[in-house]
Amino acid sequence: MGSQGLRSPRRWFRWPARSGYRTVEVQPPSRADEGGWLFLAAGFVLLGVIYTYGFEREASRALSAASGSSSGLLPYQLLFRELPSPEQRTFRAMQEGVGEAVRVRGDSGSWPSVEALAADGVPPFAPDVLDKTGVRWSARSEGLFANYLGVPSADPAAPAFLILVQEPDPVTGEKPPPPSVIDEEHQLLADGTLLHVTYWKRPTAGLHNGFIIDPAIEGWAQIRVSTPLEEMAKNENAQ
Amino acid sequence: MRMLNKWRSGLLLALLTVVGIAPTALAADPPPLKVGVTLHPYYSWVANVVANTNVEMRPILPGEVDAGDYQPRPEDIKKLADLDAIVINGVGHDDFILDMIKASGNTKLVIIKPNDGVPLLKAANGGTVNSHTFISFSNAIQQTYAIAKALGALRPELAETFQKNAADYARRLRAIKSRAAERLVNPAINRVVTVHDGYGYLMQEFGIEIVGVVEPAHGLVPSAQELGNMVDLLKREKVRVVFSEETFPEPLLNVLRQEGGAHVYIISHIASGTYAPDKFEVEMQKNVDAMVQALVTDPGH
Numbered sequence: 001m002g003s004q005g006l007r008s009p010r011r012w013f014r015w016p017a018r019s020g021y022r023t024v025e026v027q028p029p030s031r032a033d034e035g036g037w038l039f040l041a042a043g044f045v046l047l048g049v050i051y052t053y054g055f056e057r058e059a060s061r062a063l064s065a066a067s068g069s070s071s072g073l074l075p076y077q078l079l080f081r082e083l084p085s086p087e088q089r090t091f092r093a094m095q096e097g098v099g100e101a102v103r104v105r106g107d108s109g110s111w112p113s114v115e116a117l118a119a120d121g122v123p124p125f126a127p128d129v130l131d132k133t134g135v136r137w138s139a140r141s142e143g144l145f146a147n148y149l150g151v152p153s154a155d156p157a158a159p160a161f162l163i164l165v166q167e168p169d170p171v172t173g174e175k176p177p178p179p180s181v182i183d184e185e186h187q188l189l190a191d192g193t194l195l196h197v198t199y200w201k202r203p204t205a206g207l208h209n210g211f212i213i214d215p216a217i218e219g220w221a222q223i224r225v226s227t228p229l230e231e232m233a234k235n236e237n238a239q
Numbered sequence: 240m241r242m243l244n245k246w247r248s249g250l251l252l253a254l255l256t257v258v259g260i261a262p263t264a265l266a267a268d269p270p271p272l273k274v275g276v277t278l279h280p281y282y283s284w285v286a287n288v289v290a291n292t293n294v295e296m297r298p299i300l301p302g303e304v305d306a307g308d309y310q311p312r313p314e315d316i317k318k319l320a321d322l323d324a325i326v327i328n329g330v331g332h333d334d335f336i337l338d339m340i341k342a343s344g345n346t347k348l349v350i351i352k353p354n355d356g357v358p359l360l361k362a363a364n365g366g367t368v369n370s371h372t373f374i375s376f377s378n379a380i381q382q383t384y385a386i387a388k389a390l391g392a393l394r395p396e397l398a399e400t401f402q403k404n405a406a407d408y409a410r411r412l413r414a415i416k417s418r419a420a421e422r423l424v425n426p427a428i429n430r431v432v433t434v435h436d437g438y439g440y441l442m443q444e445f446g447i448e449i450v451g452v453v454e455p456a457h458g459l460v461p462s463a464q465e466l467g468n469m470v471d472l473l474k475r476e477k478v479r480v481v482f483s484e485e486t487f488p489e490p491l492l493n494v495l496r497q498e499g500g501a502h503v504y505i506i507s508h509i510a511s512g513t514y515a516p517d518k519f520e521v522e523m524q525k526n527v528d529a530m531v532q533a534l535v536t537d538p539g540h
Contacts, residue, residue: 080358089443092358096377099384100409103402121413123377129424130446184356190398225358234355 072229076216080225087159087201090135090150091223093123094163094199098187101148101165102197106189111146111165114139124150124161133158142211144169149212152204159201162215166196183235184225199223271295272394275318275325277333278306279509280373281353283519284383285326287408288390288401290516297322298514299336305486305510306332307458311339319343324393326351326386330359331370351389353382360439363452374508374526375440376416379519380409411520419527420445427538432473432501434483434492437508445530450476453487453495466494473499480533482506504533 073079080091100122104112114137117125125137125148134154140147146165152158187195200220212218226234271293276282282298289296299318300309306328319325320343327336329352340348357378359368372378387405391398423445431442434453442449451472455465472478473495481501483492495501506526509519 081361085443085448086446088358088360089446092377092444095356095358096381099381103384103406121410121417123413126417128420130420132446225356 071227072232073224073227074216074222076220077222077224079227080223083223086132090124090131090161091199093128094150094161097122097124097148098163098197098199102187102189102195105195106191106193111139111141114148135161140211142213145211145213147212151207156204158204160204160207162200162202162212162220164198164200164212164215168194168196183231269394272324272390272397273297273322274390275299275322276514277325277327277336278373279512279514280379280519281326281328281386282514283516284353284379284386284408285390286516288383288387288404289397290404292397292400294390294394294397299325299339302513303511305458307510309335311335311342315339316342319348320345322348324349324351324390326353328352328354328370328373330354330368330372349389349393351386353385353389355385357381360443363436363439363449364455369436369439371437371508372440374437374523375444376412376523377444378440379523380412383408383412412523415520415524415527416444419531422531422535423447423527426534428480428534430476430478431480431482431533432469432478432495434481434487435508438482438506441526445527447530447534450478453481453483453491460488460491466491470494470499473501479538480504482529482533484508502533502537504529506530 080088083091097117100117100120101112104110104116114125118127118137120126124131124135128135132155133152135150135152135158137148137150140149144167146167148163148165150161152160185196185198187197189195198215200215200222202215202218202220206219208218212220216222272289273295274285274289275297276285277299279298279302282296285296297318299315300306301315316339319340322345325336325340325348327333327350329350340350354372357372359372361367362369373382383405384402387398387401391401394401426447429446430448430450432451432453433442433449436452436454436457439449451469453461453466453469455461461469473481478499479501481492481495481499481503483503483505484507485505492503496503506529507522509522512518515521
């Protein structure tokens, strides 16, 4: 008994048992205590939810304010995945054609003509027997800009397409270091020249015949593969 | 004999010194680039880009295994250990490779994702993207150039050869596509169902609409209810052509034939078999031939 008391000092302050039995009243857990803890926990969860929701919403609002929309797209931009299938097909052909044109530009220093690309069978410049709208392509360049313009000849309701290329200004142009991250609007030539290449569409009605430098002002919509935010996330994952 | 060898070595050394090539310069030549691939089309594309160079190629998956059914194996992880670069899909078709690369311990491996910048179509079922970008002429050409550029950055002395090879390959692929397009002008049928969701890019290039896809997800066999829904779709949309693959169970195809009234044609998403430089061209030619037969020739009779 004595050794048990030494191991458990709290027993020293208890009334000594008069016999081998003792009576202990087992109290139920306090309702007030339990309710208090539950209330506190619920409060923490609620605060967490409010904080997370508020933070996300505020961050989203800030991004929207900075970029103009919740996706980061500017008002004149649209996405490839939202285009109807025939226009997606044209866009893919334009991308393929740009690849070839950029390679010729890299090798020769000048942009190839539509006729030269068509002679090599390069889409969308080569005759396309499956194109129901009969898009005819022409190329022009002025100063630092080049236009490849495709206008439908068989279906006036079909859209016109534009590939706009901007060369860097030889004096003030961007001169990125070689391992630069190239996004979907930039192409880097082997000599370090950074080209700005964008794709556009607009209704054919009202299309004027002049050279195009600022398509957004002239009613063109820029076609992008991904939103700027998606592109940013992809670049972050790649690093 | 040993004296003769010494004499020959001495002569060679003298010759090299005379023509100004020091032995140290020979030793400084970079070792052959070792490039791995995950999918069969990538093997064909890389093989054509590096043709007539000393680049070594290595498929990581066994040829007979479809990437959709593949389980990583230790002997395949070993194949990654000394690679310089690897070409991967990176948009959902070979995600297993990233863990395999980590497990290989090869921290210097350059991962080439030719799909970067390629516009992706939506998957027919499931809300993700269609990762079969490689079943397409246009994508194959763009991705071949992307591979040439990436490999050229690793071996600048071969960059021009890679670019020229890529251009030659692109010309051949465009010729196949152009001949097929001539035969697919005004097809009798321009709406189809495919068993596998691997043909969105290819069909779009030829203006063919895919009305439905039989497999509920990559490589999954449809349930009885899903197959019944597909039969209803075939009837409702009056679709008469189904493009299937050799591996899809024949009894299920018979349901589509008998209940849905569809004609079934076989095409391939180039997912298994022997790795070969001409495999992509050969199988894509077969694919467009099957399309011509299904959409132009047979309906005309």
